[in-house]
Amino acid sequence: MIIVLHEQSEDIAQGVDRSKEEEQGAGDQGMMFGYATNETNNYLPAPISFSHNLLSHFSNLRKSKQLDFLRPDSKAQVSVEYENGKPINIHSIVLSHQTDDIPLEKTRPIMIEECKKALRYTNMVSDDTAFYINPTGRFIIGGPHGDAGSYRKKNNCGHLRRCG
Incomplete structure (x- = not known):
């Protein structure tokens, strides 16, 4: 049997590696x-x-290599507002997409425009729609290699903490 366990990628960990006083979200x-x-x-x-x-x-x-900086790993969440049981507005879009090592400031505006294009048919994307593109700040290491499930920081007694 071969067991391979390594630290969680810094890309994911940076979403949750904060002090208890700081507000933090999911990685x-x-x-x-x-x-x-x-x-x-x-x-x-x-x-x-x-x-x-x-x-x-x-x-x-x-x-198609139209966006040649995109890599294979990605996930999305679209939050929709309902009124009387019917979808009426896209409140927010979270897109976490693995990219080459390019500054987020360059890729984010392009990815927001592509989100708008992709969902134009819904007529529910508005000026009020919030976009969270790679909200931890970067997503370079993807796939199983990036998600080992082991927290990279040690707690006070020196043991690795488990990812929550």
Whole structure:
């Protein structure tokens, strides 16, 4: 049996490596799933359907090399506002997409514009829609290598803390 365990990538850890006094968010998104509904043509709830379309759009951009800085690992979350049980507005978009080692200041505006293009068909992206593109600051190391699950910092007694 071969066991390979290494530190979690700094890209993910920087999202949660903060002092107790500092506000912090998640370093990674979780998986979401839905139920059958008639709010979209594919019978998925709007948020998951929009997320799938967004990721498909970015996959096509990567494979066609239109955005040659994109790498394979990515995840998205689209938060939708509802009124009377109907989706009316995209409140926020989180897109974490692995890239080459390029400053986020260069890639973020391009990725926001591509998010808007990908979801234009919904007519729900507005000036108030919040975009969180690689919100930990960078996403260079992806796939299983980046997500070992071991926290890289040691606690007071010198032991590695587990990722929460």
